[in-house]
Amino acid sequence: METVIVLLTRDLRVHDHPALAEACARARSVVPLFVQDPAIRARGRQRFLNEALQDLRASLRERGGDLVVRRGDPVEETMRLAAELGAEAVFTSADVSAYARRRERRLAEACAAHRLLLRLFPGVTVVPPGALQPTGGDHYRVFTPYWRAWSGAARRPVLPAPDAVSLAPGVEPGELPPPGPPHGMLPGGETAGRGRLEHWLAHGLAGYAEGHDDLPRERTSMLSPYLRFGCVSPSEVAARAEGRHGGDAFVRQICWRDFYYQVALAFPDLPRRDYRERQVDWNDDGEAAQAWREGRTGLPIVDAGMRQLAAEGWMHNRARLITGSYLTRRLKVHWRIGGEHFADLLLDADIPDNWGNWQWVAGTGNDTRPNRVLNPVRQAKKFDPDGEYVRRYVPELAGLPVEAVHEPWKLARPLPGYPAPLVALDNG
Ligand SMILES: Cc1cc2nc3c(=O)[nH]c(=O)nc-3n(C[C@H](O)[C@H](O)[C@H](O)COP(=O)(O)OP(=O)(O)OC[C@H]3O[C@@H](n4cnc5c(N)ncnc54)[C@H](O)[C@@H]3O)c2cc1C
Incomplete structure (x- = not known):
């Protein structure tokens, strides 16, 4: 293929990124695109997100590419860029929230209308949500049987970062919000996330089973914001922790994350409605x-x-x-x-x-x-x-x-x- 757009959402990394890796293997030019969508309120996460985008742009530039940034509706902006560049395909990571699924459906319709190939890739969870189903049900409602099935499930290989990303010539990269003032909170981005992962594997993991409930000493990985924005890959985190001392207890928590993803996929009203109805006289004080x-x-x-x-x-x-x-x-x-x-x-x-x-x-x-x-x-x-x-x-x-x-x-x-x-x- 000549040109592929990789639409990035909450998968802001170059390592173990199936959509990006496949685009780099298949296409002469690859356009990693992030669309700032005014409909999504990043709330307290804006600073972390901005740092993650800056870091991703730097990593892509090191590889000869760039992060192309636009603002607006992600489907319209993707289509506009595809038309400008004469792209043949859009690759993106599949996600589960009601909003993400609607975006995927709209993207599929727009791609079909413009004769573009759309491919959805895994990468947001370890085991794709919906891949495991109990007999007689569409998803697991209870964690322990899910954990059992998950532990025995086939895994895709963890992928290296692409060596080179060749961007289509003449693409206007677009501006990122400037970095904010220094702060004492967790820094956003893949570089910081990978640093934390390395440190955690070497110094924290072995004490996880005993220490994870220790409130004052914070003996957990603090990888969750990096997993949230895909700055680290859950598959890589799980693969590297497995088999090490403390690894089982820790990987079980990563499995809880996958568990809730398959619940959210099956029950898109999770933020709004009781999953299991319960009569409570809620206090509206x-x-x-x-x-x-x-x-x-x-x-x-x-x-x-x-x-x-x-x-x-x-x-x-x-x-x-x-x-x-x-x-x-x-x-x-x-x-x-x-x-x-x-x-x-x-x-x-x-x-x-x-x-x-x-x-x-x-x-x-x-x-x-x-x-x-x-x-x-x-x-x-x-x-x-x-x-x-x-x-x-x-x-x-x-x-x-x-x-x-x-x-x-x-x-x-x-x-x-x-x-x-x-x-x-x-x-x-
Ligand atoms: C009321 C409530 C709200 C929560 N909201 C969120 C949220 O918005 N985002 C979020 O990532 N976690 C949430 N959690 C789960 C959990 O508190 C955090 O994942 C964890 O504290 C993150 O710290 P860590 O990365 O150091 O975790 P670690 O103990 O190091 O665990 C490693 C990873 O496993 C996953 N994990 C751990 N515990 C859980 C869990 N109970 N459910 C799902 N995944 C888990 C996370 O991805 C975490 O980064 C919530 C828990 C509660 C009780």
Whole structure:
């Protein structure tokens, strides 16, 4: 083929990129295209996304190519560029959200109308969503049987980055947003993601099984934002972790990600509707939700998690479970309200993972024990035994003895500057 457009969306890397690798193998000139779509709100992720695009452009330029950037509707912009260049085909990575699927359908119609070949490639998950089906069902509703099937499934090979990308002559590359000011948050992009992966494999993975719930010490990979934007490939992460000490427990979590992708594919309403209906008298008290968002519920472990999220665009998984369970089970605020706030702020917020987990926490999702309610104080004592995590994010409590850090309402006198608990905790 002469010219192929590779439409990139949330697969911002050159390593192990099946669509890009195939285009480079088949076509004389390859046009990697990213369309900034005003319909997608990147919210707290804009800075990370901009850095990922800058990094990808640099990697493609090193290989003789470029990242072509446009703004507008991705289907219209792809068609416009294809017409300008006389491209014969569009390659892109298949994705699962309702929006991504609609975009794929529209792209298929437009390509058919313009006699362009459209090919969809894997790469967003390890095992393609929908590839594994239980007998008598279209997707797995329970994790453990999925994990079993997933562990035995055939895998595609992990691909190297292309040596050279030859761009069609005369393409206007388009401008990227300038890099923002320095910041202390996770830097976006494939280079940073690969660096983190290397460091994690060498220094973190072996302690994962014991350490993943350690709240103050953050002994998890922090690869999720890189997986979210495809800066690292989930297949490569899984392949490189497998067989190493700590690898099993870690790869199981990567499988949870694939699990929610196949749930989201089968149930596109995941962000909007109960996956498993549950009668709850949701509390529409806006003030309780607002106190939760701002980290002033009076429950230190919850406030610490929420303040970590606001400051870093990040929250430890254990804190996500505690804050999510508290919002939906204790305050009885609807899971959609919690999920929207996470979607606003989390660097890794992703439709299948965010909404799948929120529904799990609220008991409307894939939990086989939907009545499970976490006791936040017990969780705090277990996973933050010295109160270090709470002290870091709730400085009002920093000078107190550990018992008071976890249960300040037991102090003889109320603490100035820290709220009384929004709801009393029973022992459940
Ligand atoms: C209420 C709630 C909302 C969440 N929202 C998101 C979200 O929007 N995006 C997101 O990526 N994760 C989400 N998670 C899952 C989990 O908290 C994060 O994936 C994890 O904290 C990321 O940190 P890590 O990369 O250090 O994880 P590690 O422990 O190092 O795990 C490695 C990878 O496995 C995957 N993974 C781990 N746990 C889960 C899980 N429970 N479900 C699905 N995949 C998982 C992630 O891709 C992660 O990067 C949510 C969890 C809860 C309870």
